[in-house]
Amino acid sequence: MSQAENTKHLTPQAGLVKLTMLISGAVFALMMLIGVVMRASQGGLLDMEPDLFYQLLTTHGAGMVGTAGLSGAGIMWYFLGRHVNLSAKMYIGFLALFLIGVVFILVSTFVGHFGGMWTFLYPLPAMSAGAWEPWAAAAFMLGYVFIGVGFLLYYLAVGVAIIKKYGGLGRALGWHVVFGKADVTEAPPPTVIAAAAVTIFNTLGIVVGAAVLVASLVNLLVPGFVVDALLAKNMIFFFGHVFINASIYMAVIAVYELIPEYTGKKWKSSKAFILAWSAILLFVIAVYPHHLLQDMVMPAWMLVMGQIISYLSGVPLLAVTAFSMCVYLHGSKFKWDLASSLLVLAVAGWSIGAIPAIIDGMVVVNQVMHNTQWVPGHFHIYLLIGEVGMSFGFMAWLVKSKSQKQSGMGAMDKLLLTSFAAGGAGFTLMFLVSGALSVPRRWAVHMPEWFLQDRLATIFALLVVFSILTQVIRYATGLSRNTAK
C-alpha cells in the first residue's frame, strides 16, 4: 500500500474537507473574476460607477481573505486528522457559521451597497455620506462576527484535540525537545507543531477582532459611543494581519505532508524547525505595527518593533520551509505532476512575496510606497501564487487518479500550470511596477498614463482566471468520478 492510501483513510472527515475545497475553489474563481473586472475598469476598458467599484473592492477583499482562511482551514483539518482525533460536528458548525457570514457580507455589499472596504476601518463604515445605510455596515460586520465565531469553534476543536493527544500546547510546539531533555525523535510531527502555533495566534487574533467588531457595532447602534479610532485601527490590523498570516501558515501544512510523498523522505521536526515555528508564533503577533507606519501618533517603539520584526519574519519562513524543501528535493527522484508543481511554485511565490513586503516594512520606504499599488503587489504574490497555489496543489492531489500518478504531467496540466504561473507573475509584477511609479492604490478611476499596466494586468489576470476556472471544473468532475467509483 502506498503512503497516500495508507493515510487517506485516517482522515475521517475527508468528505467535509473536499466540500470545503470545492466551495473555496469556486469562491476564489468568482472573486478573481471580480478582480479582473476591477482592473479592466481601472484601465478604461469598462465603464463602471465608482460606487460599484468600491462595493466590488470590498467584496473582493473580504471574500479573498475569508476564502484564504477557509481553504487553509480545510487543508489543516485534513492533515491534522492524521495525527489527532478531530470532532466532525465542530467542523460542520464552523462551515455553517462561515457560510452564514458569507451571506451577510454579500447582502451587505450587493443589496446594502456597502463599500467601506474589507478592513471596516473606523469611522468609514459609520460615516458613509449616504452611500449606504448603517444597517449595511452592521450586516457586513455581523458577517465577520459569524465567520470569526466559526473559526473560534474550529480552533477550539483543534486545540482540545491537540491537548488531549500531546498533553499541552508546549509539548505540541516541541518545547520539551528544545528546552527540555526530550530527544528530537519525541518531537511532534511538523503538522502538529504548525497547527498548535496557528491555533494560538489566530485564537488571539479572533478574540481581539471580536472585541473591535462588537465595539464598532455598538457605535453603529448608539453613535454616542465614540470609538477610539487609533486603538480601533491597531486592533483591526492586529486581527487582520494575524488572520491572513494564519491562512498561509495553515495551507503550508499541505507542503509538509505532500512533498514527502513525492520525495520519499519524511519531513522531520528538527530543533531548527521547532525554534523557527516558535519564532513565527511570536513574530506574527508582534509585527502588525508595520501596517501603521504612516500613523505619526503611534508610539515610536512600536513602529521600530514593526520594522525590525518585518526583517526577521522572513528568516524562519525561509529556513523552515523554502530551504528545507530545497534540501528534500535535492537528489530525490521527485515526480513532477500538477499537484507537486503547484506546491513548489507556491513556496517559491510565498518566499519571493516576502521580499517586497520587507521593503515596504521599512519606515522610510513605507511613507512613500504604502499608499501605492506596491502593497497589493506584494500581498498578491504570496496570496495568489502562495496561498492559492497551495490550495489548488492540495485540490489536484485530492482528485489525483492512479493512472495519472504514474504518468506525471499531461499536456493540459502543463498548460494550466504555465498559465497560472505566468499570469500570476505578470499580474503581480504590474502592481509592483505601478507602485514603483507611484500609482495610488484603491482608486476607482485611473489617469490615462496608468492605463498600460492596468490593461496588461487585465490580460495576465485573465490567464490566471482561465487556469483557476479550469482547475475548479476538473476538481469537481474528479470528485464526482471518485464518489461514483
Add this chain to the structure above:
Amino acid sequence: MILTAFSPRSANHKVRTRYGILAIISACILLLILVVFRRALEATPATHMVLLLPALAYVGALFAKGMLPNGVNISEANANAVTCASVWAIFFWMLPRYIDASLVSPWVDLLKFTSIPIIIGGGLALSWRKTNPYLRGFLQANALSMLGVLAFLYTYAPVRICNSYLVSDQKALGGIFLGIAAALSIYWCLPLFLCPKNFNKKGLSTNNAIT
C-alpha cells in the same frame, strides 16, 4: 470552581462534610458583611461591579459546595444548560440599566442579592466542570472579548452609562476590566501550555497517531 472535591464518595467523606459545614458558615458570614456594607461597596462602579457582584457569586458557590460536597449528578447536556443560564444572568447584571435600578429600587436590589448567588455562583459551581469543554472554551474566549469591548467603550466614550455614577469612575472601571481581561487570559491560557504530570507518555506519538 473553588474547592475541588469531585471524586466519588470515599473514606474521607466525613472530612468533606466537615469542610461543607465550614463553607456554609463562611458563606453566611460573607453574605452578612456584603449586606451590611452594601452602600459603601455600591458607592463606585468599580467596587460595585468588581467586588460586590463577584463576592455575591462566591457566596453562592460556597453555599453550593457546602450543601452538596459531592456535587450533583448532572449530565453534560444539563450542565451545559445550567452554564448557559448563568451566562445570561451575568449578561443581565452587566446591563447598566439594572445596575442603576438596583441602587434606586429595593426590589431590584433584592433580586441582585438573590439571583447572583443562586444562578451565577451556585449554578457555575455545580455545572462548570461538567460543561462541554468546547462550550467552556467558547465562553472563555467570549468573556475576554466582551471585557475588551467594555474596556474599549468605557475608557473612551463620553457617554455616561450609569446615571448614578460619574464618568471618571466609569473610565476607571474600563481600565479595571482591561486588567481583568489580561489576568484572566494568562490564568486560563498558561495551564494549556503545561503538560500535566500524570500525562501518559505513551499517548505521545510520532506520525502514526490513530492505530
Add this chain to the structure above:
Amino acid sequence: MTRAARLGGRGGLGGAAYFLPSLLTVLLGFAGIWLATNGLQALTDESAKRLRIKREHPQLPAFVLQNMNGQEITIGGTLGQNTSVTLVEFIYTTCPTICKTAGSSYGQLRDRVEQAGLAPTVRMLSVSFDPQNDTIENLKSYAELHKAAGDIWTIARINAVDIERIKRNFGLRILEDEIWGYQHNTAIHMINANGQLSDIYDIDDIDSVFAALSKS
C-alpha cells in the same frame, strides 16, 4: 476504535437531545433579555426613561422659573402657554465642561429655528438647577456669552424649593463631582403645547430635534 467512539465520549458532541437543554436555555435567556431591555432598545437607565416618556407623554405640573431679566416664566402645566413647543436643557453656569459645548449646539439649533421661520412656535430655555450659586447676574453673563437674546432662547433658574420635584418630573440625576461641580443629564427635553414632557434628545442630536419641531 469505532467512528462513534472517536466522536463521542467526553469532549464529543451527542445528538439532538444533547443540544436541547442548552438550546432552550439560550432561547429563554434571550427572550428574558429582550423583555428586560424593551427589545434591546434600552440598555441604560437613561434610554429606558426616554423610551417611557416618548410612549407615555407624562403631564408636567406648572413650574415657575425666574429668567435672566428677573421676570417670572412658567413651564409645564395645562394653561397659559403662548408657544406650542418648549425645549428645556438643564445647566449650571459655573459648569466648566459639558454645558459649554451644550450651549454651542443649542445656539446652532436656535439659528436653524430662526432661519426656518419657526420662531413664533418654539421657546428654548436653558434652566439652571443651582439657584444658590447662579445669580441673575450669572444668568445674564451666560446669556451674553452664548448670545441668547431672550426672543427665542432664554436663560432661567428654578426656585430652590422646586429642586426635588423638578428632578422627579424630568427624571434628572444630579451628582456632585470631584471638582465641586455637578454631573447631570445633558439633554434637550421637549414639552408640547399641552405641558406634557413628550421627548428627550441627546444634546448634540439637534438634527432630530429640528426634524421634530418642523413636523409639529
